[in-house]
Structures are given as C-alpha cells and as structure tokens.
Amino acid sequence: MKEFEVKSVFDTTNEYYKDGNYPLFCGNPVALMDMVNSPYPELFKLYESQMAQSWRWDEINLSQDRMDMLNANPEYVELMTDTIMYQWTLDSIAANAILPMFAPFISSPEVNMLFTEITRIEVVHSLSYSHIVQQTMPSPKEALEKTMNLQESLTRGGKIIEVFDHLAIVGGKIRAGLIERDSDEAREALFLGMVNLYILERMSFMSSFAVTFAISELGVFQGIGSLVSLIARDEQLHADADKIICKHLVKQMPDVYKKVRPHIEQMIDEAVQIELDWNTYLFDGRSCVGLNKTLLDDWVKYMAQDIYDVFGFDKGSRIEENPLPYMDFYLDLGSTQKAPQESDIVDYLIGGVESTLGDEELDF
Numbered sequence: 001m002k003e004f005e006v007k008s009v010f011d012t013t014n015e016y017y018k019d020g021n022y023p024l025f026c027g028n029p030v031a032l033m034d035m036v037n038s039p040y041p042e043l044f045k046l047y048e049s050q051m052a053q054s055w056r057w058d059e060i061n062l063s064q065d066r067m068d069m070l071n072a073n074p075e076y077v078e079l080m081t082d083t084i085m086y087q088w089t090l091d092s093i094a095a096n097a098i099l100p101m102f103a104p105f106i107s108s109p110e111v112n113m114l115f116t117e118i119t120r121i122e123v124v125h126s127l128s129y130s131h132i133v134q135q136t137m138p139s140p141k142e143a144l145e146k147t148m149n150l151q152e153s154l155t156r157g158g159k160i161i162e163v164f165d166h167l168a169i170v171g172g173k174i175r176a177g178l179i180e181r182d183s184d185e186a187r188e189a190l191f192l193g194m195v196n197l198y199i200l201e202r203m204s205f206m207s208s209f210a211v212t213f214a215i216s217e218l219g220v221f222q223g224i225g226s227l228v229s230l231i232a233r234d235e236q237l238h239a240d241a242d243k244i245i246c247k248h249l250v251k252q253m254p255d256v257y258k259k260v261r262p263h264i265e266q267m268i269d270e271a272v273q274i275e276l277d278w279n280t281y282l283f284d285g286r287s288c289v290g291l292n293k294t295l296l297d298d299w300v301k302y303m304a305q306d307i308y309d310v311f312g313f314d315k316g317s318r319i320e321e322n323p324l325p326y327m328d329f330y331l332d333l334g335s336t337q338k339a340p341q342e343s344d345i346v347d348y349l350i351g352g353v354e355s356t357l358g359d360e361e362l363d364f
Helices: 041-052 063-071 074-105 109-136 140-149 151-175 184-216 222-252 254-282 293-310 327-331
Strands: none
Touching: 041 109, 041 222, 063 074, 063 109, 063 222, 074 109, 074 140, 074 151, 074 184, 074 222, 074 254, 109 140, 109 222, 140 151, 151 184, 151 254, 184 222, 184 254, 184 293, 184 327, 222 254, 222 293, 222 327, 254 293
8 A cells, every 4th residue: 555645735846837737637736826827717707706696694584484384385385395405415515525525636726716615605505505494494403304314315416425425535545645636546536526516516406496496486485585596696607617617627638538428428317317206206296386397307408408518418309498487587697687576685796896987087
C-alpha cells in the first residue's frame, strides 16, 4: 500500500497562473484565487448571479399553509407532503456533499468559488424544507421520521447517493495520498460524479418542483410555492453550471469520456426510469387538477432531453413542446412579475443596483 503523504493546503507547485490554462478538475489543487486569469468567465458569471440571488429560508409567511395542511383536499396534502420530504432529502444530500465531495478534484478557481457558493445556498434550501415542515405540518417529528424512512423516497434517491458515495471514497484516497489526482480512477469518478450532479439538478429536482407548483397553482400552499420558487430559480442556475462544466469535461478528458460514455447513458436511463416509477407511486390513488402521471412523465422526459443532448445520445422521438407550460414562469430566471395571489413578493436581487440616471453626468 502506498505510504500516507501529507498534502499542503497551499500548493506552491501550481503554475497554472503563468499561462492561465487551469483545468477544471484533476490537475494541481487550487492555490491562489486567481481572477487575473479567468479561463471560464461563464462560470464566474454564474457565481456572481448566485451571490446576487441571496435570500433567507424563513422570509415567507407560511401561516396560511399551516391551515391548508389541515383543511385542503387530502390528496393535495399527501402529494405536497411526499414531495417536500423528497426535496428535503435531496437538498440535504447536496448541502452536505457538493463541496466536500468535489474539493479533492478541483483545479479551477472559478469552480472552487462556484461550488462553495452553491453549497452555501443548498444549505439554505435544506433549511427551507425543514422550516416548511416545522411551520406547516401538524407533527414535525413524525414528518422527520417519515422522511428518514419513506422507502419510495429512499429508492428514488438511492442511485444518486450511490454515485456520490463512490466519489467521496475516491476523494478520500486522493486526500490520503493513495492515488494521484490525475489517475484514471480519479478522473472517471469525477466525470461520473459531475454527470450525477447534472442529472440531480436538471431532472430530479425539476420533476418534484412540477408537483409543488401544480398544487400551488390551485390556490393552496401559496407560501410553500413562493419559497420553493426561490429554490427552483437557484437550481436552474446550478443546472446551467453543470451543463457548462460537463461540456468542458467532454473536451478536456476525451479519453475518460470515451470510456465512461456507455455508463453515462445507463445513468440517465436509470434516472429517468426511477422518476417514472416515483410518478406511479405519487399518483396511485391520488390526483391533482392540472397534473397527472402522463403529464409528469412527459415533463421528466422533456427535462432529460437536455442531458442526453449534452452527451450526444439520440433517444429517438422527442417531446418538442413543454408539457407543463406553467413551469416556464417558475423557471424563468429573468421573470420578475409575480402572480397577484402570492402572499410575498420574492423577485429581488440582493446587492443589485438600478440606475435611473440615464446618460446624465454627476458633477462633484
């Protein structure tokens, strides 16, 4: 066995600053937070956008939602409860894992900054679901117990957890000096881990959001809908970042991509099927005006197309039009017009400045 080797937290052998050609992952660890060189300006822009979208988990009034939990159509309550529990599970995984999992592999300052900020906001997301449970559900402790033991939810998230667990193990080997950061084992685990994150944020989250917003569109659980809309806005940004990174990885690691490509297709296929199975569970004896299993299945496939396309997989017939038009409103990052029935206005940017001076000059 290779002898344990202590790694410095500041890599003085990192010379990427000389020409600015930082790889995204699996090169030298990040040393200086170098923005003199910025080979990935699109990722830094997303970092700035996420910083500007800062918000708190407890800023939406949920008092009416507590009443809705007691008085709304029981089928809507069950659908909302199961969906919130699953979202809480996945966002807790993201909050606990993204930066710690990927940190041993990161070589780009832009990725380091972006994943640090994404992890911070994922903590806010998981706190938001905890806040929803605490403030709206009649027995929060029972909800905790159910969330930790809902087999359908655990099965749904099992594959995601499995890939991230493997990434964490390989990252541990890198930290311990047992394998090199640029080894085949490290690069393959990193590549599949990044694909896994893309699947999570582009498809799995978006599938659950569709249920939350369909119920909110009916005039109940308006506070939850407003709070989750903030989460959805963030996740759309995260998925855009994942897409950009995956495209770069295809170019930066062509040998790894060629080797793992069949596995990537299998991962996406399995993730789609898991979502379809969840939809069967969700609508077993339950219904929701404006949403059913067929529509939600089509929405899953519609979102999955973006992932298949990035890796060049042709899955035959395509769904060309959004099967859930109401989702355009919730996933439009540029949208600032809120529905009048919503209880709180949440369309703002922290740190944004609007100028009304036009082309006038100020004299001092």
